[in-house]
Amino acid sequence: MxxxxxxxxxxxxxxxxxxxxxxxxxxxxxxxxxxxxxxxxxxxxxxxxxxxxxxxxxxxxxxxxxxxxxxxxxxxxxxxxxxxxxxxxxxxxxxxxxxxxxxxxxxxxxxxxxxANCAALGEMWKGAGNGAKDLVCVTLGTGVGGGVIANGNIIQGINGAAGEIGHITVIPFDGAPCNCGKTGCLETVASATGIVRLAMGELKKAESTGELRALLVKNGKVTAKDVFDTARNGDELAQQVLNEVSFHLGFVTANIANTLNPEKIVLGGGVSKAGDILLDSVKEYFAKFAFSAVRKSTQLALATLGNxxxxxxxxxxxxxxxxx
Amino acid sequence: MxxxxxxxxxxxxxxxxxxxxxxxxxxxxxxxxxxxxxxxxxxxxxxxxxxxxxxxxxxxxxxxxxxxxxxxxxxxxxxxxxxxxxxxxxxxxxxxxxxxxxxxxxxxxxxxxxxANCAALGEMWKGAGNGAKDLVCVTLGTGVGGGVIANGNIIQGINGAAGEIGHITVIPFDGAPCNCGKTGCLETVASATGIVRLAMGELKKAESTGELRALLVKNGKVTAKDVFDTARNGDELAQQVLNEVSFHLGFVTANIANTLNPEKIVLGGGVSKAGDILLDSVKEYFAKFAFSAVRKSTQLALATLGNxxxxxxxxxxxxxxxxx
CATH class of the missing domain: 3.30.420.40 (ATPase, nucleotide binding domain)
Structure with a gap:
């Protein structure tokens, strides 16, 4: 064998x-x-x-x-x-x-x-999880998906709907509509699409200036990658969007950790390619919202296996x- | 045997x-x-x-x-x-x-x-869980505790801190201080102590009137049970407090269900003796915040085993x- x-x-x-x-x-x-x-x-x-x-x-x-x-x-x-x-x-x-x-x-x-569950199992086996048997993956792509592993096995849920982390509500009232029919889901603020939406909301304000604004004028649109790149360069508007995204991701990951206290929570998908600027910012809010014994033991990490x-x-x- | x-x-x-x-x-x-x-x-x-x-x-x-x-x-x-x-x-x-x-x-x-984990296992075996192998218990007592069961076993967490549902953050900014050192935890708004705190906040307002107000004047204090009893009698202020408690419990249980899609989420502990007036109100917010496939399959129920x-x-x- x-x-x-x-x-x-x-x-x-x-x-x-x-x-x-x-x-x-x-x-x-x-x-x-x-x-x-x-x-x-x-x-x-x-x-x-x-x-x-x-x-x-x-x-x-x-x-x-x-x-x-x-x-x-x-x-x-x-x-x-x-x-x-x-x-x-x-x-x-x-x-x-x-x-x-x-x-x-x-x-x-x-x-x-x-x-999404396979991606989580892959990260558990050979990626950021590095063999951790209790692991949660949050996949930040066009949408937001997730996989929850406990004792080395995927949690399926009674109707196969466990791991719907993208549809955790983060804005209880007056949030943006989500494809799922609800409003204010994590997906509306932390997917690539959601990040662009948040950025456009800021950029439409008459007084907006800076590098991200200049990219919008030049290209007629901005991408989630533009937001992270310009935030890294110090663009204030982009940093504000990054801060909002990180707040919601920190809130959700901390509350998942308060419930499951997994060894690791792994951020994957295209958006996670932003790297440390995203991870460090999410970690700040995670620390704010995680219970002390959880804060000390559950680690946040970036996915390492890509595709x-x-x-x-x-x-x-x-x-x-x-x-x- | x-x-x-x-x-x-x-x-x-x-x-x-x-x-x-x-x-x-x-x-x-x-x-x-x-x-x-x-x-x-x-x-x-x-x-x-x-x-x-x-x-x-x-x-x-x-x-x-x-x-x-x-x-x-x-x-x-x-x-x-x-x-x-x-x-x-x-x-x-x-x-x-x-x-x-x-x-x-x-x-x-x-x-x-x-x-708290034993109470969850008891409810799984002989109580509201009725043999359900995927079950979350939320114990609403002086504090708020929890137990998470997946595939028939308690999820411990890497540091034994899984199930700290009472310390899920529900008020991200300017929430009340919690014994755990954070602020805005579920425990600050859904424990017996938290419910009394919310009620006292309303009762201190100069214009407050009604049955709960009368109990405060008569007894020098109110209890969580007083809040539920007077809400049941139609007291508006008490109903407002009940609504706030239920909103937070619905938000947390729906988001746990979006993550784990358990067969049941069981509300236990002294506060849950309020019965259907609490359960029905929590269910309304649960339905608002749960992903559709989760809303259809995860049930909210009251614990049945008591002590x-x-x-x-x-x-x-x-x-x-x-x-x-």
Whole structure:
């Protein structure tokens, strides 16, 4: 078993990431294929099978090299049955039996989990978590997702809706509308989209000046990256936006930590590439809102695996099954 | 094993509750002794041993009837080692080896857990949780405590500080000081003490009138129970306080549910005896702040076991060990 590989798959609406990964979590080979979601997604798993066989051929290996296939999928997953409850972007009907379909296509033992949860498992295994068995990941991308790991396992929740950290309310009254139907969710102020919205709110004020303002005039828009870059350069308006984002992230992460006291809370996703300027600012508010015994023991950290977190976490699902 | 008993113990600073409990969670016999915390607490476990032997004698039984002893203790506990890290009220020095001491005194297999966690386990086993394996308990007493159960086990946290739900921040700025050193914690607005504080804040206003005001004039003080009783009678000021308490409890429970999506969140402790007037009001805010898939699946309920939750949860610790 020690020289065999696990296939880790991170399934997205447009691109599918694949990797051969050792039982120690080393990525031997990784590549991408486009996701063909036509005809109700009927080609998705067979394309994956084809891609795996071609790559094995290229590498002079056979299927005997593979221990199983783990997949992160973009939607709520029932882990026990391997069903994806709802995946509009992939063409599948509701309650698609993804694990079964993968096993039929590939003749490999399969396991399926929500993609945000896979990213959390990846960070636990090989990233910022560094083996921590109690870990919470907050993924700051176009939206805000999350994964909660306790005793080394993902918490699913009774309806598969655990880890909806992006929909924790941070502004109880008169918050901005969220895609989920509520208002004032963390996602409305800490996603890339939310950060731009906050910045635009400030920039629309007649008296606004500075570098971020100049970027808006020049490009006709600003990005979340612009906000962090100009804040780093000392732009006051950008620093004010950064402060607001950090306040909300510190509030939420501290309150999660007061509830779960995990070893680590990891900030990942595109927004987390802002790096220490974001982390340090979030840490200040975390310290303000965390209970003393929690403040001393739960660490905030940046994710370290980037795009590899998903395939690694997916592979971990199989490793975990084999170890049971 | 089926006709044997487990000893459940709920250790308090002044009173120790004991019960003989079947493997099915039926309380066969329960009684109390006073806690003697003199001489650095050196009599506590031997007094428990004595009390058990006397009761066995009274009931015409011998120690062979007993499967083990589980205890809930008022302080942070390291479950693996059975050490109580800190228990000022009991006279013990820091890091007292409670499990070891219990086993030495009683010659029974012992297990020790924090008392708020035991109450949560009791509610899971025989109370409002009704067997739910994912459950959060919020205990609203003089302070506010909590216990988080995932996959049937208590989440301890890296420093034993998981479940500090009373110290979740609900008022980020200019909140009232909390005993923990922070400000604006849930405990400052949802404990019995906090509710009285909120009520007194309203009653001090010159224009205040009504039944609660009359009780203050008559008794020189009001209690949390007075607030709920007069709110039930339609007193506007009391209803305003109830609304504020419920808003904060709804906000916190919804955000916990957005993170964990447990089957149930159970409100217990003395304040929860207010009953439906509190529960219904909290449910309204919970619905406002919970993510849709969470709102549909996580239930809010009142605790049902009262003072028996602790001894039942303590006994469950032994049952769980025997089943492993």
């Amino acid at each position: 020690s020289n065999q590989w696990i296939v880790g798959v991170d399934l997205g609406g447009t691109t599918t990431k694949l990797a051969f990964i050792t039982m120690d979590g080393e990525i031997v080979y990784k590549w991408e294929i486009s996701t063909d979601n036509s005809n109700e997604g009927q080609f998705i798993t067979s394309n994956i099978e084809k891609a795996i066989n071609e790559k094995l051929n290229d590498l002079g290996q056979t299927k005997a090299k593979l221990l199983g296939i783990g997949m992160g999928a973009p939607g709520p997953v029932d882990y026990e049955t391997g069903t994806i409850l709802n995946a509009v972007n992939l063409g599948w009907k509701d309650n698609f039996p993804l694990k079964e379909s993968l096993e039929a296509s590939t003749s490999l033992k399969a396991a399926v989990e929500n993609d 590899d977190a998903g395939v690694l976490g997916a592979a971990w699902l199989i490793k975990n099954k084999l170890n049971q | 089926s006709n044997q008993w487990i000893v459940g113990v709920d250790l308090g600073g002044t009173t120790t509750k004991l019960a003989f409990i079947t493997m099915d969670g039926e309380i066969v016999y329960k009684w109390e002794i006073s806690t003697d915390n003199s001489n650095e607490g050196q009599f506590i476990t031997s007094n428990i041993e004595k009390a058990i032997n006397e009761k066995l004698n009274d009931l015409g039984q011998t120690k062979a009837k007993l499967l083990g002893i589980g205890m809930g203790a008022p302080g942070p506990v390291d479950y693996e080692t059975g050490t109580i890290l800190n228990a000022v009220n009991l006279g013990w020095k820091d890091n007292f080896p409670l499990k070891e001491s219990l086993e030495a005194s009683t010659s029974l297999k012992a297990a020790v857990e924090n008392d 028996d939750a602790g001894v039942l949860g303590a006994a469950w610790l032994i049952k769980n060990k025997l089943n492993q």
